[in-house]
Amino acid sequence: MAHDTDPEWSRRDRPPGGKPRVLIIGAGVGGLSTGCYAQMSGMQTRILEKHVLPGGCCTAWARDGYVFDYCIEWLTGTGSNNDAARIWRELGAFDGKTMTNFEMFNTVVGEDGRSVTFFNDPERLERHLLDISPADARLIRAFCRDLRRFTEINLYPFLTAPPLRTARERLRLLRTILPAFRLLWRTVATSMESFCGKFQDPLLRRAFPYIFFQDHEVFPLLPYLFNLASAHHGNAGFPQGGSLGLSRSIEERYTSLGGRIDYRARADRILIEADRAIGVELRDGTRHYADHVISACDGYTTIHRLLDGQYTSPTVDRLYTRMLHEPALVYPGVVSAFVGLTGDVDPDTPHSITYLLSQQDSAALPAVRQNSMVVQLRSRYCDTFAPPGKSVIHCTYFSDFAYWKALRSTDRREYRARKLEVAGFVRGFLERQHPGIGGRIEVIDVASPVTMQRYTGNWGGSILGWKSFTEAEALANKLVNRDRMRLPGLSGFSMTGQWVGGGSLIRTASAGRYAAQYLCEEFGLEFRARDSPGAEPWHRGKLGRLPQLDPRPTSRSTHVHGQP
Secondary structure, three states: OOOOHHHOHHHHOOOOOOOEEEEEOOOOOHHHHHHHHHHOOOEEEEOOOOOOOOOOOOOOEEEEEEEOOOOOOEEEEOOOOHHHHHHHHHHHOOOOOOEEEEEEEEEEOOOOOOEEEEEOOOHHHHHHHHHHHHHHHHHHHHHHHHHHHHOOOOOOOOOOOHHHHOOOHHHHHHHHHHHHHHHHHHHHEEEHHHHOOOOOHHHHHHHHOOOOOOOOOOOHHHHHHHHHHHHOOOOOOEEEOHHHHHHHHHHHHHHOOOOEOOOOEEEEEEEEEEOOEEEEOOOOOOOOOOOOEEOOHHHHHHHHHOOOOOOOOOOOOOHHHHHHHHHOOEEEEEEEEEEEEEEOOOOOOOOOOEEOOHHHHHHHOEEOOOOOEEEEEEEHHHOOOOOOEEEEEEEEEEEEEHHHHHHHHHHHHHHHHHHHHHHHHHHHHHHHHHOOOHHEEEEEEEEEEHHHHHHOOOHHHOOOOOOOOHHHHHHHHHHHHHOOOOOOOOEOOEEEOOHOOOOOOOHHHHHHHHHHHHHHHHHHHOOOOOOOOOOOOOHHHHHOOOOOOOOOOHHHOOOEEEOO
16 A cells, blocks of 8 residues: 655655755664654654564564563663763653663573672672682772772763764863773773683683673673673663663654654665655655655665665675674674563562573574573563563573574474474473473563564664674774765765664664764754653553564464463
């Protein structure tokens, strides 16, 4: 069915005296952020989204009264008095919401049952680690000393695109960086792998890379210290309503500013005339025209499908062709198994645990990478994820997209069988950790990396995109700073979102702010940003009607009911 051809968007030329028109492809956090800031700054925007929900990867779905929240584990900027929090306030992301903060980031349990808890408080963390391994006192005290120093740094440079920073902004940033320069330089130059390799205790040696859940492999010490310090200050919490709740709040902010979102509007190609983007053609043939087009969707899709590979450069080719196939540069996909059950687990159980799996368990878990699985008690994060008297557990592990893609492409029955294997493993594993829980499980819902790729279009089903602190991130930064989110030889077009600005939600939202700032420069407008006026207290009804990933009764093989 053809989409609405609004006269404002069906004519090529802007009406005399009209606001600059901007079409945005994708209603993920990057697209919504761009739209909000463009609206605040005097532009008229329209977002085209292929799905029926906002948020992209920042989403959730429903099953039998449970809400399975897919994305947020912690969110930078949930506190106050920093630039990250300011962005979320401007986007209305936390309007009417409370925050959940935990005293620890994660617990890691070894194959032998020994465990280490990574508390946010440096003093408590140091005491705990020394109790585990007095022989590692020197390394432990050095790490916690650095953590104390990070708690004194308020460094969240997310407000202004680097080329547009004023002298005053640059001076302010310099005043923050200079006193801590040696600390920042040393911790960004020291890999976590080399640091933890010095521990004598085998558990600490293996556990430290899993401070935030999975092993991020290429990370230096800096992000671990930064995020623990943020959590210590209540600036890495969990917002009420979760991932889709965050997206819905920004959507509400966007539409209140006069923006428009078209759902089920899949972009097929970007219309170009004389090397200038002039609009977007949808899959149903509908054409919308604008003064500027922004792609906030998957980078590969943008370059190679929407633009047919016509506008590239050595940087763009390396990023969106060659580097996409280098596992060291791109986050792998994730297998998610959501468990809905009656009652809860022992209240002393940590909200988040990474289990380091034995060889036997790793062999039983389809396509597991890193031989680990994260188990999070999601009802501790938000009490509306489950009906009264029930709770949700979320089990995840990094996995190989190509494995799942090949299965689904060649043998759907085998693909479903492997997902059932995941469900069976999760059931058995939880039973070993919490005897008797198996009989209380009502549903297990499994999503593979292919599931995420189907619903969001993200390359390889990757929820995070480029790995930070890699060559890929450095090239993406060039695209933002040097090229101002533009492609060579093509005017009237720019890119934003996680494949440009970075995979974390705050960096994606910040990239939308940058895109709007560059647009203001192009159109001769003053960039404006203001806090959201607020909203009524949050409630579950604000999530709207949640979809099921595959509601067809014949496709419920991963929807496992109380089976033995």
